[in-house]
Amino acid sequence: MIYRTLFGAPSRRFSSSFSDLEGMRRQMERLFETYGDQPLSRAGAGVFPAxxxxxxxxxxxxxxxxxxxxxxxxxxxxxxxxxxxxxxxxxxxxAADARYHRRExxxxxxxxxxxxxxxxxxxxxxxxxxxxxxxxxxxxxxxxxxxxxxxx
Missing domain, CATH: 2.60.40.790 (Immunoglobulin-like)
Incomplete structure (x- = not known):
């Protein structure tokens, strides 16, 4: 009881942290919805030619x-x-129906x-x-x- 009075209810603090994480998750989902069909960076692709x-x-x-x-x-x-x-x-x-497992x-x-x-x-x-x-x-x-x- 004294802990709640001095520091606030633990459930409030944890729910606040989880709502922050939930907000970040929603932002990441929006980012991937926007750029999901495009590679964010090409694996192995650097400056070509070396x-x-x-x-x-x-x-x-x-x-x-x-x-x-x-x-x-x-x-x-x-x-x-x-x-x-x-x-x-x-x-x-x-082939047109080829599925890539890795494309570099x-x-x-x-x-x-x-x-x-x-x-x-x-x-x-x-x-x-x-x-x-x-x-x-x-x-x-x-x-x-x-x-x-x-x-x-």
Missing amino acids: VNITEDADAYYVSAELPGVNSGDLDLSVTANQVTLAGERKISEE REAGRFSRAVALPGDIDPDDVKARLVDGVLTVTIAKAEKAKPRQIAVQ
Whole structure:
């Protein structure tokens, strides 16, 4: 009796907490009703294609993973300090009545632009696509190449 007088009835405090949880549950249901047919995020989907950029004294090297992409479906452009890779990944269609248990491979158009750390020679660019890996070799501009200076 003294506990109820000082702290309120336990049943009131618990019912208040449960009503808060019920309100959150209703909000989540509304959220899933609105976006339920669309994936909130794609599992495994990140930035596509994954890219590594390395350099040596003479050139920058851009390696991009492009499984299932043909060289004819790629568009590569190079500017003063940026490489843009665009294209389309085509995946064969499954049967119309196929039920997915997991779907992580997506088809469609993509575009990725990456900045290079220095100036380049846009006239000296080579690209090769081997086993789903695109390797772009981009020569550095003469002013960006390190120079050996003799100390006297």
